[in-house]
Amino acid sequence: MVKNKIPDLTIERLAFYSRRLEMLTENRTHIISSEKLAELCDVSAAQLRKDLAYFGEFGVRGVGYDVEELLKVIRRILATDRDWRLCIVGIGNLGNALLENENFKKRGYNFVAAFDKDPEKIGKTLPSGMVIEPPRKIKELTKTLRIQMGIIATPASDAQRVANMLIDAGIRAILHFAPLKIRTPKDCAVESVDFTVKLENLIYHLAKII
Amino acid sequence: MVKNKIPDLTIERLAFYSRRLEMLTENRTHIISSEKLAELCDVSAAQLRKDLAYFGEFGVRGVGYDVEELLKVIRRILATDRDWRLCIVGIGNLGNALLENENFKKRGYNFVAAFDKDPEKIGKTLPSGMVIEPPRKIKELTKTLRIQMGIIATPASDAQRVANMLIDAGIRAILHFAPLKIRTPKDCAVESVDFTVKLENLIYHLAKII
Numbered sequence: 001m002v003k004n005k006i007p008d009l010t011i012e013r014l015a016f017y018s019r020r021l022e023m024l025t026e027n028r029t030h031i032i033s034s035e036k037l038a039e040l041c042d043v044s045a046a047q048l049r050k051d052l053a054y055f056g057e058f059g060v061r062g063v064g065y066d067v068e069e070l071l072k073v074i075r076r077i078l079a080t081d082r083d084w085r086l087c088i089v090g091i092g093n094l095g096n097a098l099l100e101n102e103n104f105k106k107r108g109y110n111f112v113a114a115f116d117k118d119p120e121k122i123g124k125t126l127p128s129g130m131v132i133e134p135p136r137k138i139k140e141l142t143k144t145l146r147i148q149m150g151i152i153a154t155p156a157s158d159a160q161r162v163a164n165m166l167i168d169a170g171i172r173a174i175l176h177f178a179p180l181k182i183r184t185p186k187d188c189a190v191e192s193v194d195f196t197v198k199l200e201n202l203i204y205h206l207a208k209i210i
Numbered sequence: 211m212v213k214n215k216i217p218d219l220t221i222e223r224l225a226f227y228s229r230r231l232e233m234l235t236e237n238r239t240h241i242i243s244s245e246k247l248a249e250l251c252d253v254s255a256a257q258l259r260k261d262l263a264y265f266g267e268f269g270v271r272g273v274g275y276d277v278e279e280l281l282k283v284i285r286r287i288l289a290t291d292r293d294w295r296l297c298i299v300g301i302g303n304l305g306n307a308l309l310e311n312e313n314f315k316k317r318g319y320n321f322v323a324a325f326d327k328d329p330e331k332i333g334k335t336l337p338s339g340m341v342i343e344p345p346r347k348i349k350e351l352t353k354t355l356r357i358q359m360g361i362i363a364t365p366a367s368d369a370q371r372v373a374n375m376l377i378d379a380g381i382r383a384i385l386h387f388a389p390l391k392i393r394t395p396k397d398c399a400v401e402s403v404d405f406t407v408k409l410e411n412l413i414y415h416l417a418k419i420i
Contacts, residue, residue, distance in 0.1 A: 008411070015410035019389050040391065078410050079417030093310060097303035103389055103406050149412060173416040175408055179229050179313055181250065189415035191408040196313050198385055198401040200225035200288050201218070202359060205399035206383040207289030 010051045014074050017041055021071040033064040080107060087113040087147045089162045090154030091121055091132055094177060098153060112145045135165060142169035152176035220261045224284050227251055231281040243274040290317060297323040297357045299372045300364030301331055301342055304387060308363060322355045345375060352379035362386035
């Protein structure tokens, strides 16, 4: 079904499209034209069609896409049609914000373990019922709880060390928030979210209009 | 100095380059080759040179870039060489995580006001000394405190309403975390951070290797 290598940016946009399609299903929209969907997603209709063309033919000419059908296909492509088991390391404000994010659970991302090195936090029970564990238990719990992904929400200075522990435990996908490059082996996927980069884009645009 | 229109992705990468250059200055690296810097930034050397070429000529052939000089130039381009005044709306876990983010202050992004609609929170003093204000004061405080940017960290269901209030108050740059499109007038720049999109990229890569 999949031709050659799919560009990373296409994958990123697919995730974005699926977010908009979810909203449409919630609003009970059943059919949408590629122009309308593209506008909702802030891309050109040509871009949208090109991204989808990697995976086959969708939509009916002159009618549009079946919203639920397209969402199902995109979820299958992204493998977000299954449940995934996550752990989080670093239970500060950011960690708690992620644990409480309702969109995670809704999408099948289940936090099954939480780690923090702070002795004051270890042993505490989170609102979800999970107990905060010390980082030395990462390896053991990754095995017994079959953890597939790790989220690092520690201070930046601990991020690489934590990543090494996750990798050593066999985790092959890491999301982190540190404003630095985390080194991982080739078979471990890593993504970062850096708030301040987005802020700098804003400032660039703001500086031009004021 | 600036030729034509600079692509948004170039601006995004410049912010990213500046992050890496900051780290280099902290490590007292004075000169770096374009190949080495590109590797640190996870782009090709050709891409790096192309991005910088929009703004002039940098670096010395066979020697490399002067780290501090290049950082200064990029900061001037991005307008991050000045201080900016921000407000934040929504003081939950995410809001607190942003307020406590040390990288914000370090880069000259100063939070000067915090708003929340929760009567339990209004009037409380934050660790920084700021007092949480009700959203109805957004307009007044934007004027008196000369707020330039607004960060929305409320639940998604309130995000558009809060954006409207910020825009009405004269704010022309908004960062939000809601997994939806916020509508703003053409002269208001908006950026969003969506954690789950990054997670979906990870899952796509993970599903291929397991």
